[in-house]
Amino acid sequence: IEDQDGETVDMAALEKAADYYLSHGILSWDHKHKQNNDPESIIGEPLEVKFTDDKKTLVKGWLYQHNDKAKKVWNNIRSGAERLGSSIGGGILRKASDRIRRVVWDEVAITHKPRNDGTLGSVSMIPFSAFAKAISYSEGGTSLEEFVKALTAGSGDEDEEEEEVDDKEAKGVKKSIDDFLAEDPEAEAAMDVSPFLAQLTKAVKAIEERVDGLQKSISDKMVGVETMLKAQGKATYLQMELQKSQRTTVELIAKEDREVGGMLRMRKSRFDGEGSVNIDGPTVLEKSREWVAEKKIDILEAGLIEQRVNKNSLGTYKDDLDSKVERLIKEAS
The missing domain is CATH 1.20.5 (Single alpha-helices involved in coiled-coils or other helix-helix interfaces)
Incomplete structure (x- = not known):
């Protein structure tokens, strides 16, 4: 297959890539799924690839029954279209001089302008009218018994020794993409x-x-x-x-009921009927220490007495402590 720059794609390169194309490739309309990111332009899938002695590549495939573009292509074929051609698509993995030795083949496009997608080379095709009669069309939908595209491959002047080696590599060998890449370190490195x-x-x-x-x-x-x-x-x-x-x-x-000179007036107690008692704060504090020693009050009561004297509030609470202090003062006087 010779492209527009005069470089030739060896038929052996397509033979090596055929297994990958059958397991991963598609049929498309004019490469539009790549150019326009249009999934509807993927119109079918390949079923079989054959290589003839006269250096032709035959692709048998089927079109998607419910794809509008596939139906339109089919109608054109059934109408005897003579201006349609095909174009292969993929990527070049290895070149030697002006000959392309290894490719990744992932597409065959049906097109009204048979040329490549810019990667593998232009191809020519047996006119659709020459084989359209061999394709049956079942009632109620599309049924393709055989959909053959013939591509003119190779230049015809390859070295016989190289062709024989390539034929041995291609015959009867079904390879996965991993096997395919393993044979070419450059391709493997590029896709790593x-x-x-x-x-x-x-x-x-x-x-x-x-x-x-x-x-x-x-x-x-x-x-x-x-x-x-x-x-x-x-x-x-x-x-x-x-x-x-x-x-x-x-x-x-x-x-508070205060006296001039800091005197405390202890009001009448509720526990006895005697009158009030006057005594100054320092005297009460001194007496409270004696009462603690005599165990008449405890240390906590002594602390409260000191706090009330400092705040000048002794005798104002009218509680048990005030009554006890008043009684003890009376006993001491």
Whole structure:
């Protein structure tokens, strides 16, 4: 197959790529699925590939029954179209001088302008009218018993020795794409995606690490916010307690009955019928230490007495401690 630049695709290259084409290739309309990213332009699939002694490549395939473009192509064939041709598509893997030795063949396109898709070379084709009569069309849908495309392949002047070697490689050998690539280190290296996958894995790992760091940062900030809220709540509680204490102090001061010179007037006790007793604060504190030693009061009561003397509120609470102090003072006087 000779392309527009005068380079020739060896028939042996197509023979080696035939198994891959049968397992992965398609039939298309004018390569439009590649040019326009149009899946509807994929109109069928190959069934069989044969290579003739007169250097022709025959492709048998079937068209998709419910594909509108496939139906239109079929109608043109049944109408005796003579201007349609075919074009092979794929990629060049190895060249020697102006001869293409190895290809990836993935497409045969039916087209009104038989030329290649820019990768493998132009081809010629037996006119559709010459074989359209051999194709049957069943009632109610498309049924292709045989859909043959004939491509003129090779230049006819290949070295017989090279052709014989290529024929031995191609005959009766069904190869997977892995086997196909293993035979050509350059092709295998070109299609090796492991460096890309390694780079992708590294990028994904870096993203995961950044996400983990962001989550930890958010968690730390939430802990800080929680701590701040707790501290704020505690401060509010203490402020409320302080205000409560201040109100109590103000109320107590308002109830105080003071004497000039720091004298305390112990009002009439509810436990005895005698009158009030006057005594100064320092004397009460001194007496309270004696009462602790004599076990008339305990250390806690002595502390409360001192606190009330300092606040000048002794005798204003009218509780048991005030009564006890008043009684002890009377006993000591």
